[in-house]
Amino acid sequence: MRYAYAITSALLLGGVATSLTLQQPLGAQTATDSAQNAPRAMAAAAPGGAPMSFAELAARLQPAVVNISTTQRVQVATNNPFAGTPFADLFGGSEGRPVTRQAQSLGSGFIISADGYIVTNNHVVAPGRQGAVVESIRVTLPDRREFEAKLIGRDLASDLAVLKIESRDLPFVRWGDSERARVGDWVMAIGNPFGLGGTVTAGIVSALHRNTGQGGAYDRYIQTDASINMGNSGGPMFDLNGNVIGVNTAIFSPSGGNVGIGFAIPAEQAKPVIDQLMKGGRVRRGYLGVQIQQIDEAIAESLGLERNRGELIAGVEPGQPAEKAGIRRGDVVISVNGQPVTPDQTLSYLVSNTDIGARVPIELIRDGRRQTLTVTVGERPPEEQLAQRFGSEEFGEETDPQEAEQAAQASLGIAVQPLTPAIARQLGVPPTTRGLVVGGVDPASDAAAKGLRRGDIILSVNREPATTAEQVRDAVTEASRAGRTSVLLLAQRGNNPPRYVGVRIRK
Numbered sequence: 001m002r003y004a005y006a007i008t009s010a011l012l013l014g015g016v017a018t019s020l021t022l023q024q025p026l027g028a029q030t031a032t033d034s035a036q037n038a039p040r041a042m043a044a045a046a047p048g049g050a051p052m053s054f055a056e057l058a059a060r061l062q063p064a065v066v067n068i069s070t071t072q073r074v075q076v077a078t079n080n081p082f083a084g085t086p087f088a089d090l091f092g093g094s095e096g097r098p099v100t101r102q103a104q105s106l107g108s109g110f111i112i113s114a115d116g117y118i119v120t121n122n123h124v125v126a127p128g129r130q131g132a133v134v135e136s137i138r139v140t141l142p143d144r145r146e147f148e149a150k151l152i153g154r155d156l157a158s159d160l161a162v163l164k165i166e167s168r169d170l171p172f173v174r175w176g177d178s179e180r181a182r183v184g185d186w187v188m189a190i191g192n193p194f195g196l197g198g199t200v201t202a203g204i205v206s207a208l209h210r211n212t213g214q215g216g217a218y219d220r221y222i223q224t225d226a227s228i229n230m231g232n233s234g235g236p237m238f239d240l241n242g243n244v245i246g247v248n249t250a251i252f253s254p255s256g257g258n259v260g261i262g263f264a265i266p267a268e269q270a271k272p273v274i275d276q277l278m279k280g281g282r283v284r285r286g287y288l289g290v291q292i293q294q295i296d297e298a299i300a301e302s303l304g305l306e307r308n309r310g311e312l313i314a315g316v317e318p319g320q321p322a323e324k325a326g327i328r329r330g331d332v333v334i335s336v337n338g339q340p341v342t343p344d345q346t347l348s349y350l351v352s353n354t355d356i357g358a359r360v361p362i363e364l365i366r367d368g369r370r371q372t373l374t375v376t377v378g379e380r381p382p383e384e385q386l387a388q389r390f391g392s393e394e395f396g397e398e399t400d401p402q403e404a405e406q407a408a409q410a411s412l413g414i415a416v417q418p419l420t421p422a423i424a425r426q427l428g429v430p431p432t433t434r435g436l437v438v439g440g441v442d443p444a445s446d447a448a449a450k451g452l453r454r455g456d457i458i459l460s461v462n463r464e465p466a467t468t469a470e471q472v473r474d475a476v477t478e479a480s481r482a483g484r485t486s487v488l489l490l491a492q493r494g495n496n497p498p499r500y501v502g503v504r505i506r507k
Contacts, residue, residue, distance in 0.1 A: 035174045036064045037242030051240060054188055058200045061242055063171035064111045065190040065198060065235060067140040068120055068149070068163070074132040108191035108235030109139070109163065110244065111172040116147075116165040117278060120234030121249055122154045125161050139165050142198050153277030156383040157285070158218045159249055160270055161234075162277040173236065176243025178267035181205050181222065189226045189248055189262075191235030201227040203260075209344040210263060212250070217285065217352030220344070221263035222246045228262035237264045286354040287380035289320020290327065291497045292347055298446070298502025302462065302479070302488040303332065304368065310334040311347045313364075314490075315497045325375040328366065329490075329498075330463045335363040351377065367463075411476045412487065412503050413445020414438050416469050419457055427455055428494050435459040435492075436466055446504040452491060459498055460490040476505055 037060065051057070107124030111117070118139060125137055137149040147165035154161040181187075185205045193199050203226030210223040224237065228248050237246035246264025253259050276283050291314040293299070300307045310332040316323050327333075333341055336350040337360040354360060356379045363372045380386075417439050421431035436458040441448045460466055461475040479487050485505055492498040 036060050036171050037173045037238070037244075051186065054200065054202050057188060057238070057240070057242055058190070061173060061188075061236075061238060062190055062198050062200070063142050064173045065142070066109050066111060066118060067192045067195075067197070068107045068109045068118075068124055068234060069138050069140070070125055070134050071136045071138070072128060072132045072134050074127075074129060106192065106195050106231050107233040108231065108248075110190075110234075110236040111170050112174070112244075112274075113172050114168065114170050116167050116170055117152070118149065118163040118165065119236075119247065119274060120161050120163060121247065122156055122159045122161040124234045125151060125154065125163070137163060139163065141170075153280060153282075155273050155277060155283045157216060157380075158265065158270065158273045158283070160247070160265070160273050160277065162274060173238075173242070173244055175267050175271070176239050176241065176245040178222065178245040178269075181208060181239065181245055181266075183208060186240050187224055187226055187245070188238045188240075189224070189228060189232065189235060189264075190238070191228070191232035191248060193227075193229035193231040195231055203227070206261070208266075211343050211346065212252075212263065217346075217348040218265065218269060219346070220266070220269060220349055221249070222266050224262050224264060225260040226262060227258045227260075229258050232262075284356060285352040285380040286356055286358075286377040287320070288322040288327070288347075288351050288375060289317035289378065290322045291315035291499075293500055294343070295332070296502060298450075298486040298504055299488060299500060300502075301484060302486040302502045304484070305332060305365065308343055310341050310365065312500055314499050321375050321378040325362070325373045327362070327364070327373060327375070330366070330500075332365040333362055334365060334370075336360060337362075352380065411506050412472070412489075413442035413447040413506065414452060414458075414503075415440040416458060416472060418467060427457065429457065429492070433457065433492075434465065434467055436469070436472070438491075445506070447501075450501050450503060452489075452501060452503070455493070457492045458489055459492055462488050463490075480505060 107120060109118045109120035109124070112119055125134065127134055137151060139147045139149045141147075147167065149163040149165050152162040152164050183205050186202065187205055188200060188202045190198060190200050203224050205222060206225050207223035210221045211219050212221065222237065222245070224246075226237070228251055232248045235248050236244045237248055239245050245267050247270060248262060248264050250263040251258065252261035252263075273283050293312040293314045295303075295305065295307065295310060295312050297307060299312060313322075313327060313329055313331045313333065316327055316329055333347050335341060336347065337354065339345060339350050341347050341350065354377045356377055358377050359374055360377060361372050362375050363370060415438070416436040419433060419435045419437045423437055424431045424433050427437070438452060438454055438456040438458065441453055458466055458472070461472050462479065464471070464475065466472055466475070475487055486502045487505060489501045489503055490498050491501050
């Protein structure tokens with residue numbers, strides 16, 4: 001699990017999220033099957049609905065929450081300190097031989113049918129590092145029975161997976177309705193933090209539709225202060241009726257431990273994913289073929305837009321639905337099929353949940369004017385394919401003193417020069433690329449704070465092509481005369497997709 005002063009996704013040995021759906025469990029069941037959370041008096045309640053104790057609820061639900069562990073095989077390169085000496089062969093040869101080692105992961109899950117279907121997080125059962133191979137998945141029930149599990153299906157985008165164990169008459173739980181959850185409602189989480197075994201924690205719903213800034217169609221969580229730690233990943237979040245309304249998946253932590261901010265995938269979001277995975281199918285989602293940016297204060301100011309409304313199109317893929325419909329880089333999409341695009345209801349979320357092949361109106365702002373285009377929604381490619389298409393690349397050298405001085409004197413805090421074919425080749429971009437290359441960045445500037453650095457390529461300023469430093473100065477002067485305090489740069493790093501950056505003008 002990676003911890004930082006930001007959202008940290010629970011990976012393998014650590015998990016903090018649960019997945020849920022509204023579906024009824026699939027699989028063979030008899031008329032006598034009874035879910036652990038079937039309607040009944042689950043817990044005594046004090047006046048006002050607060051529970052006197054969670055003991056009755058926990059006793060009924062814990063049997064359906066399981067421990068999940070994997071055994072993995074990974075090759076690790078070894079360094080030979082005696083390479084190049086007569087003793088090299090004694091320590092693995094001149095370069096060292098790869099060593100195969102075993103690794104383990106640990107997480108939680110919950111049974112959703114009497115015949116053994118189990119929901120967990122994808123990262124709980126995924127390889128822990130590149131080149132690793134998962135050899136086995138083991139499920140341990142609270143009564144200490146152990147089963148070898150079969151992976152039925154997994155989905156990287158939603159971080160959900162479905163397992164199956166061979167048994168009958170297993171304790172199971174049913175999905176609840178997360179759309180009825182309210183901020184302040186009691187919730188209970190059950191899982192296996194730190195491998196200690198079944199552990200129950202309780203808290204309240206802290207927020208709904210929480211956007212963590214990670215992007216994508218599934219960045220929309222239930223936030224809770226119920227204690228969630230490493231190993232809770234894939235475990236259920238219950239309401240007071242004992243229904244699963246979330247799958248614990250991530251935490252916000254500066255220390256690596258619980259600080260009272262955990263995130264769960266809500267039921268209404270996970271339902272279609274689990275339905276398709278249980279049937280052995282691949283999850284299909286709507287797709288436009290665009291790169292999207294959220295609009296921060298500087299970008300909104302540079303475009304003369306309201307904040308918290310719409311998302312910026314940073315790039316359009318050739319031949320995809322967006323390009324065919326006429327959507328362009330720099331457009332601001334403000335609604336999809338009549339639904340507003342907001343931080344709580346992102347463009348990715350709206351499009352992913354639109355039927356493939358549907359023709360939907362998309363309202364956007366282009367050059368300050370509203371217009372509506374009709375788009376035929378396509379199918380989203382597999383996540384692995386998208387990752388290869390938009391991989392990251394690091395580059396750039398230290399700024400020399402002369403360029404640093406120029407950057408310090410510039411109105412945007414950056415020194416630029418024309419991008420020649422020779423420089424383009426050095427930066428790993430096609431020699432036909434037109435723009436300006438950043439030669440230096442003043443570390444005290446807003447440009448530096450926004451992440452610009454030496455070697456970045458400026459393709460446009462305020463949506464106009466930029467190939468000379470004079471064009472940048474003219475754009476800054478025009479923006480200042482219009483009373484704006486920021487300019488909009490389209491910047492590219494290596495072969496990564498370009499991104500818009502709003503940079504404040506120095507006074």
